[in-house]
Structures are given as C-alpha cells and as structure tokens.
Amino acid sequence: MLFLLTGEVQIGKTRWLEGLVADLAERGVPCAGALAPGQWVASAGERADGNGYEKLGIDNVLLPVGERVPFARRGDLARADGTFDKDSQAARAELAWHISDAAIEHVNAHFEKLRSLACAESAPESEGSPRLRCPGLLVVDELGRLEIWRGGGLTEAVALLAEGPSAVFPHALVVVRDYLADDAEALLAEAWPDRMRIAPDKEGQVAVLSAVFARCKSTYGDER
Secondary structure, three states: OEEEEEEOOOOOHHHHHHHHHHHHHHOOOOEEEEEOOEEEEEOOOOOOOOOOEEEEEEEEEEEOOOEEEEEEEEHHHHHHHOOOOOOOHHHHOOOOEEEOHHHHHHHHHHHHHHHHHHHHHHOOHHHOOOOOOOOOEEEEEOOOHHHHOOOOOOHHHHHHHHOOOOOOOOEEEEEEEHHHHHHHHHHHOOOOOOEEEEOOOHHHHHHHHHHHHHHOHHHHOOOO
16 A cells, blocks of 8 residues: 655644654564654744744655654755755755755665665565565655656655565555645556555554554554
C-alpha cells in the first residue's frame, strides 16, 4: 500500500510522521527513508507562526541510521549569508527554499543504498545477505516540485518508489503538498495500484497501522 500524506503547509505533517515512526519502532517495525523536520527558532518577527516560532530551514533525518543532514535553507537567508547557488536545481526551479545540490546528492546516496537492500532482500536467500527480521515502511518526506514536475531532486527516492512494493518495503508513505497530490499519484500509480491519501490525524494513523500489521501479522504476532 502507498500512503500519500498530504495537506497544506505547516499543518504538522512531519511532526505527525515523526510520531508514527516512533510508534512503529516501539512495536518492532523498522522504517527507512527520510524525515524532513524544520529548523525553528523563537521569533517575534513577521515570519513567526502563531506559536511564536520562525522556520529557518529544513533538515533530513535519514532512517534508520538517524543521521541529520542540513537540507534546505530559506531563500532570503541563503542569499544573505552567501550560500545561495544560482545554478542549483532549487534556484533554477525558483523554489522558496534553497537546497544545495550537495545535500540532494547525499540524501540520494542514502536512498540508493535502500534500493540495493530491497533488491538483496527480494533475491533468493541463497543469493543474498541474511533477511531482515520483518518488513518495514518506506518513508519519503517529501516529494516536491523538483521530483514531480522536473524529474530532479530526490531521484533515487522516486526510483525506489517506482519499483513498487517489495519484500522489505511492502508499504510506503510519501509526504506531498496538496496541490501536487494528483500528479504524485499519477507518477506512482502503475507501481502502486493500492494507494490511499491520508491526513496527519488519528484516522491516517489507524490506516497505516492497520495495513502494516495486516501484512505482517504472522511476523509480529496478534499481541501487537
């Protein structure tokens, strides 16, 4: 099953997803991929949200290793501190967030390793490495304009998703803005005939947990 976690900006999609990943980890379900938490500071400025915090950038936390990669910086700040690269993918796409090509390459390398793992797990046991203890959830936070409209950005994440369900990743969860949801679904429809759009709420959590444990009931046991 492919879950498309969608909605407007700053409604708590990543915070909700962090909670879901933590919940699954406690139940013994591995998650792999990337989370994209924001870099927030207390602020009383015009860019502060309703809680008095201002978003300066976005990290990528690579799962399951937990490595934190500085990924994106607000465009005005990148211009002010001299880190803005006018030739980068993000600049050419005129994104509000400036993402260095080096950061994209780093995260792509992580997804490339996950693709290799998925291939090894799908091979006959005699031909590959020892099997994972249980299937997991592939997490991609997020696919944006670079990936969906321009064929760039996290190309290895898209390539892994395009391979569809696998023995190691029978389910995937992709974060996507609401205005990109139709195009994201069309991009992945062939690989994932079973898919569902969810919101960062209790109903979405139940949908993911139900799918994960229905698929892995024999592995996890009824008590979970």
